[in-house]
Amino acid sequence: MTPLHVRGRPGDVAPYVLLPGDPGRAQWIAEHFLENPKPYTTYRSLLGFTGTYKGLPVSVQTTGMGCPSTAIVVEELAQLGAKVLVRVGTCGVFSETLKAPELVVAQASIPLDGTTRQYLGGKPYAPVPDYAVLEQLVGAARRLAYPHHVGIIVTEDAFYSPLEHHGQAMAPFGALAAEMESSALFLIAKMRGMKAGAVLAVVNKVGDAQFVAPELIQEGVNRMTRVALEAFVQMENQGG
Numbered sequence: 001m002t003p004l005h006v007r008g009r010p011g012d013v014a015p016y017v018l019l020p021g022d023p024g025r026a027q028w029i030a031e032h033f034l035e036n037p038k039p040y041t042t043y044r045s046l047l048g049f050t051g052t053y054k055g056l057p058v059s060v061q062t063t064g065m066g067c068p069s070t071a072i073v074v075e076e077l078a079q080l081g082a083k084v085l086v087r088v089g090t091c092g093v094f095s096e097t098l099k100a101p102e103l104v105v106a107q108a109s110i111p112l113d114g115t116t117r118q119y120l121g122g123k124p125y126a127p128v129p130d131y132a133v134l135e136q137l138v139g140a141a142r143r144l145a146y147p148h149h150v151g152i153i154v155t156e157d158a159f160y161s162p163l164e165h166h167g168q169a170m171a172p173f174g175a176l177a178a179e180m181e182s183s184a185l186f187l188i189a190k191m192r193g194m195k196a197g198a199v200l201a202v203v204n205k206v207g208d209a210q211f212v213a214p215e216l217i218q219e220g221v222n223r224m225t226r227v228a229l230e231a232f233v234q235m236e237n238q239g240g
């Protein structure tokens with residue numbers, strides 16, 4: 001039996017998993033960073049591949065956009081034996097002092113989404129990455145000398161909110177960036193005994209009508225992927 005959506009079989013998914021929102025990014029990462037990548041699921045375009053990076057088995061699994069889809073994928077990755085999950089996503093920033101292709105490493109997510117609210121029955125909660133994963137992500141970004149910011153992000157549902165952008169309202173409280181998946185990832189990973197983190201490439205200032213130039217996005221994606229993979233290797237070398 002495979003899970004309902006991530007249609008891999010036990011053994012198909014590696015303990016270490018990269019989580020991009022975009023299936024095109026999942027395929028690009030598999031082709032450019034993994035040796036011998038093999039697809040294990042294509043259902044609903046939630047593409048998943050497993051290969052190796054520097055000899056370490058690694059999977060890359062699309063989450064789709066938003067917390068509802070991410071929650072399904074993370075639950076099913078737990079069923080398939082995943083242990084360490086790192087979101088490699090894109091984000092919008094609240095200040096022009098953060099620029100593409102800089103990275104944002106999430107230290108916590110302010111959960112403005114509906115999925116975590118439903119999981120928690122409305123109880124307050126602080127979705128945070130696993131501390132060891134956070135440490136390894138920051139360490140890898142430093143070693144690679146990629147400019148990065150470590151801080152609070154906002155996870156929200158409405159990319160095109162008709163109201164004044166509600167994520168932006170959290171900027172005075174220290175939020176650096178907005179995206180749409182990390183709160184659910186952090187919460188569900190904790191509930192299911194997995195370790196999670198998130199590294200994000202800056203692609204716009206929140207509310208801008210355009211993303212930055214494709215070359216800058218590509219460079220950010222390249223950098224965040226390298227950071228996440230090097231963090232996996234370090235974690236494995238230090239006993240997982």
Ligand SMILES: O=P(O)(O)O[C@H]1O[C@H](CO)[C@@H](O)[C@H]1O
Pocket residue numbers: 020021022064065066088089090091159178179180181
């Ligand atoms: O680039 P990904 O990983 O999809 O992440 C961001 O991009 C999408 C919105 O454009 C949302 O999923 C948001 O979280």
Ligand SMILES: O=c1cc[nH]c(=O)[nH]1
Pocket residue numbers: 090091092093159178179180203204205206207
């Ligand atoms: O969720 C997101 C992702 C990228 N840019 C945004 O403004 N929001």
